[in-house]
Amino acid sequence: MAANSDIVTIRNVTKSYRRGSQIVPVLEDISFSIQSGEFLALMGPSGSGKSTLLNLIAGIDKVDSGSIIIGGCEITTLSETELARWRAVNVGFVFQFYNLIPVLTAYENVELPLLLTRLSRRERREHVEAALEIVNLADRMDHRPSQLSGGQQQRVAIARAIVTDPAILVADEPTGDLDRVSAGEILSLMDHLVQDFDKTIIMVTHDPRAAEKAHIIRHLEKGLLTDR
Amino acid sequence: MFMLKYILRNAFRHKLRALLTVTGVAIAILAFGLLRTLVGLWYLGVESSSSTRLVARNAISLVFSLPISYKERIRQIPGVTKAGAMNWFGGIYISEKNFFPNFAIEPQAFLDLYPEFLLSPEEQKGFLLDRQGAVVGQKLANTHGWKLGDRVILKGTIFPGQWEFVIRGIYRGAQRSTDETQFFFNWDYLNESLRRTIPRRADQAGIYIVGVANPEKAAEVAQAIDASFKNSLAETMTETEKAFQLSFVAMTEAIMIAIKIVSYVVIVIIMVVAANTMAMTARERISEYATLKTLGFQWHHIAAAVFGESLFIAILGGIAGIFGTFPAALFIEKELSQFFPTFQVTTTTTVLQLSAAILVGATASIFPTWRAATIRIAVGLRRIG
Numbered sequence A: 001m002a003a004n005s006d007i008v009t010i011r012n013v014t015k016s017y018r019r020g021s022q023i024v025p026v027l028e029d030i031s032f033s034i035q036s037g038e039f040l041a042l043m044g045p046s047g048s049g050k051s052t053l054l055n056l057i058a059g060i061d062k063v064d065s066g067s068i069i070i071g072g073c074e075i076t077t078l079s080e081t082e083l084a085r086w087r088a089v090n091v092g093f094v095f096q097f098y099n100l101i102p103v104l105t106a107y108e109n110v111e112l113p114l115l116l117t118r119l120s121r122r123e124r125r126e127h128v129e130a131a132l133e134i135v136n137l138a139d140r141m142d143h144r145p146s147q148l149s150g151g152q153q154q155r156v157a158i159a160r161a162i163v164t165d166p167a168i169l170v171a172d173e174p175t176g177d178l179d180r181v182s183a184g185e186i187l188s189l190m191d192h193l194v195q196d197f198d199k200t201i202i203m204v205t206h207d208p209r210a211a212e213k214a215h216i217i218r219h220l221e222k223g224l225l226t227d228r
Numbered sequence B: 001m002f003m004l005k006y007i008l009r010n011a012f013r014h015k016l017r018a019l020l021t022v023t024g025v026a027i028a029i030l031a032f033g034l035l036r037t038l039v040g041l042w043y044l045g046v047e048s049s050s051s052t053r054l055v056a057r058n059a060i061s062l063v064f065s066l067p068i069s070y071k072e073r074i075r076q077i078p079g080v081t082k083a084g085a086m087n088w089f090g091g092i093y094i095s096e097k098n099f100f101p102n103f104a105i106e107p108q109a110f111l112d113l114y115p116e117f118l119l120s121p122e123e124q125k126g127f128l129l130d131r132q133g134a135v136v137g138q139k140l141a142n143t144h145g146w147k148l149g150d151r152v153i154l155k156g157t158i159f160p161g162q163w164e165f166v167i168r169g170i171y172r173g174a175q176r177s178t179d180e181t182q183f184f185f186n187w188d189y190l191n192e193s194l195r196r197t198i199p200r201r202a203d204q205a206g207i208y209i210v211g212v213a214n215p216e217k218a219a220e221v222a223q224a225i226d227a228s229f230k231n232s233l234a235e236t237m238t239e240t241e242k243a244f245q246l247s248f249v250a251m252t253e254a255i256m257i258a259i260k261i262v263s264y265v266v267i268v269i270i271m272v273v274a275a276n277t278m279a280m281t282a283r284e285r286i287s288e289y290a291t292l293k294t295l296g297f298q299w300h301h302i303a304a305a306v307f308g309e310s311l312f313i314a315i316l317g318g319i320a321g322i323f324g325t326f327p328a329a330l331f332i333e334k335e336l337s338q339f340f341p342t343f344q345v346t347t348t349t350t351v352l353q354l355s356a357a358i359l360v361g362a363t364a365s366i367f368p369t370w371r372a373a374t375i376r377i378a379v380g381l382r383r384i385g
Ligand SMILES: Nc1ncnc2c1ncn2[C@@H]1O[C@H](COP(=O)(O)OP(=O)(O)OP(=O)(O)O)[C@@H](O)[C@H]1O
Pocket: A017, A018, A019, A024, A026, A044, A045, A046, A047, A048, A049, A050, A051, A052, A053, B378, B379
C-alpha cells in the first residue's frame, strides 16, 4: 500500500542499564526510520544492543531519552497499561526460542492474543484457522508445542504474531535455534508476509542468509548505528 | 474461561510435584482437623457442664469425703433447690480395659439435677424403686450389649467386693456432646452395704451435687455453703460444676493449649512448604509470564494465574484433607471410644479446615504472585533457556 510512508520513526534514542552503581550505556543517540512494508534486518556483534533496540521499538522496554513514533503514536509517553494495549493491537512478536506456552495447544497458543479482544468465540476460531493456514500448520492445531519440531513451533509463533493482524512484526533471531532447512522455511514465510500481507518486519539476526532476505540491513555496533 | 483452563493445566504440569503438594496440604489439613476436634470436644465437655449445678467437696482434698448429715444443712441454705450425695465408685467391668466412669448417686437428685440425661418415665421409676438399679449411657450399653433388666457385675476397687446391678435405664444425651458412656447407680445400695461391711466408711458423701435456683447467684450460694461449714470438722469447698471440672482437668487444659498451638504450627509449616513450591514454580515460568505480558496481558492476568494455581492446589489438598477427616474421626471414635465419648467433626472444624487451606494457598502465592506480576518483560524474556 503506502509503501513510502514511515511507519517507525526513532529519534535520538538513548538507553543504558544500571549494573550495581555502574551505568552501562547500551544505545547512544540512535535515529532512523523504517518505511511501511519494509523487511529490515538488524545485525551486529553480540552485546551491541540489538535486542534492546528491538524491545524499545516493540514497546516492551522504556527509553532513557528520545522518541519513538510508530504509526503516528508516540509510544515513549505511554503508561505500562497503555503500552500493553498498544502492543496487543500493533505488534506481533517472534522470539528465538518460540516462547509458546507449553500447556496450550498450537490452536490455543495462536488464540492467546485474541483473548484480549472483543471477538466472539467463532470469530476467534476463524482468525486462528486463517493464521494457521498461512503458516501451513492447520493440520497440527491440536498439538502441544512439545509435539512439534522447532520449525513448526516457530511457525505457530508466527501465526500467533499475525493473528491480530498487526502492522509490524518484530523478530529476535527467529532462525537462531533452527536448522538450515527450517530456517529457510521461516524466512520464506516472513518474506511472504511482507510481500503479500503488507507487514513491516524488523528482524534481529546473526545469520547472513537471513539478512539476505531482508530489503535493508542495519548494523549496530557499540550502541551506534552504522551503515554497513 | 481461558484463565481457568490455564490454571488447571499449570497446576498439573509437574504431576509429581502437584501430587506431593496436594498430599502435603491434605495431611496437614487432616491433622489440623483432628487436633481441632480433640480440643473442641474437650472444651465442649467443660462448656456443657451445667451452670445451675454446684459441687461441694471436702476443702482439704477430693480424697476426703463429707458427712451425709451435711445434705440437709445444704438444702436449708437459701438459693439451693436440691442436694444429693455422689461417690466416685471406680468399679471395673470384667477387665480394666473396659474403663468407664461409674458413680453412686442418689436417684432422686440424679433425676432432678441432670436433665441432660434423657430417660423415659418408666425408666425413671424403675431406677427410683430398685435399690440395685443402675442407669447407663446409650453408648456404654451398646458397647457391652446391655439391655434393660440385664444384670451387670462391677468389681469394686475403692469399695471391695463384687457389686451386682440391674440396668433400669439407658439414657440418651440431650445434646450431641452429652457423655453417653457413664454408669450411675443407687447411692443407698453402696451406703447400706458399707454399713454392714465397713461401717466407718458408711454415711459419707464423696461430693454433693447442689442445684441452685438462679445461676447468676451461684457464686453467692457457694460462699454461703462454705461459710456455714466453716470451722466444722470437715470444711467444704463449693464451686460451680464447670470450675470443678476445670480444676480436675487443669493439667489437661495445658495439654489442650499445647495441642491447639501444634495445630497452628502444622498449618504454618505447610504454608512455608507450599510457598517454597509456588516460588519455585513461578521462577521456572518467568519467561512464560513475560511472554504473556509481551502479548498484551496485564499484570493482573499474570497475578490471577499464579494466585489461582496456588489457591487451587491448596483447596484441592484441603478438600482431600477434609474428606479424610471424617473416616479418621470415625476410626478414632470406634477404636478409642473409652477416651472419647464422641469424636464428632463439627461444621466449625470443617469451615476452619477449609479456611486454613485457603489461607495456605493465598499466603503461599503472595511472593510468587508479586514477582510474576511485577517482572519487567525485557528482564523476564532474557531468562529463556
Ligand atoms: N536488564 C539488563 N540489565 C543490565 N544489562 C543489560 C540488561 N539487558 C541488556 N543488558 C546489557 O545490554 C547490552 C546489550 O544487550 P542486548 O541483549 O541488547 O544485546 P544483543 O545485541 O541483543 O546481543 P545478542 O546478540 O547476544 O543477543 C549487553 O551488554 C547486555 O549485557
